[in-house]
Amino acid sequence: xxxxxxxxxxxxxxxxxxxxxxxxxxxxxxxxxxxxxxxxxxxxxxxxxxxxxxxxxxxxxxxxxxxxxxxxxxxxxxxxxxxxxxxxxxxxxxxxxxxxxxxxxxxxxxxxxxxxxxxxxxxxxxxxxxxxxxxxxxxxxxxxxxxxxxxxxxxxxxxxxxxxxxxxxxxxxxxxxxxxxxxxxxxxxxxxxxxxx
Numbered sequence: 001x002x003x004x005x006x007x008x009x010x011x012x013x014x015x016x017x018x019x020x021x022x023x024x025x026x027x028x029x030x031x032x033x034x035x036x037x038x039x040x041x042x043x044x045x046x047x048x049x050x051x052x053x054x055x056x057x058x059x060x061x062x063x064x065x066x067x068x069x070x071x072x073x074x075x076x077x078x079x080x081x082x083x084x085x086x087x088x089x090x091x092x093x094x095x096x097x098x099x100x101x102x103x104x105x106x107x108x109x110x111x112x113x114x115x116x117x118x119x120x121x122x123x124x125x126x127x128x129x130x131x132x133x134x135x136x137x138x139x140x141x142x143x144x145x146x147x148x149x150x151x152x153x154x155x156x157x158x159x160x161x162x163x164x165x166x167x168x169x170x171x172x173x174x175x176x177x178x179x180x181x182x183x184x185x186x187x188x189x190x191x192x193x194x195x196x197x
Contacts, residue, residue: 002187005030005039009055011047011080015172019180033064040187041074044081046134046170049106052080053096062097069099074163074186082166083137090140100164101143102156107135120169122158123149125178131157131169138168160186 001024006016008029020027020043030036042065044052056062069075077085077100084096086104115135119128131152139156142148150158150167158167163186171179 001026002040002184003028003038004184005036005042007042007044007052007056007061007081009047009059009061010052011045012078012170012172013045015170016043016045016078016180019172019177020184022177023181023184025184030061031059033060036064036068039068039073041076041183042068043183044075044077044084045172046079046081049080049083049096052084056084056096065097066099069097069164072163074165074183075099076165076183078167078170078172079134079136082139082168085164085166086139087143100159100166101145101161102159102166103140104137104166105140106137118152120150120152120157122179123147124182129171129176129178130174131167131171132173133157133169136168139166 003026004020005028006013008031017027083089083104083106085100086102087095087098088103089095090105115133117130117132120131122129139159142156142159146159146161148156148159165183
């Protein structure tokens, strides 16, 4: 069974755990560096990116997360998690993890009271996905290594860059688990992992 970590410092952790289980994988809560051992992939959930960064630093997780990213194992950032992955955040001198080839702007869709749902056409999904946006960021631009998977009102809201997947919305807040399934499907099979580069 594939073991999917969920960074469990803040945000919609329980909902991601439920979605992972619905996809037939095992969810593992990640609070300390040792919790990253033996994972096949990792989800960075939505929440508040500044608070999450402060907690990541407090728990000594920043360098272990960067090392995890270097392994090539898939990482999925939703909402604040996307901000953590991005190589550049508008208005900030330094990125957080800085591993995903996208530029992200925070709170692009307004405040908490401006939260909304929208039916999105996502590349790779056979039917629209009802997405929940809460104080959502958006992807201002995607680099040459990034593939745009979804746009909403002319803004990029989901992209993939190698083993990194990011979206502006909260797929875990619905009972539609297709995006979690898509992410789990990014984990290389054992045979692929053994192939020479």
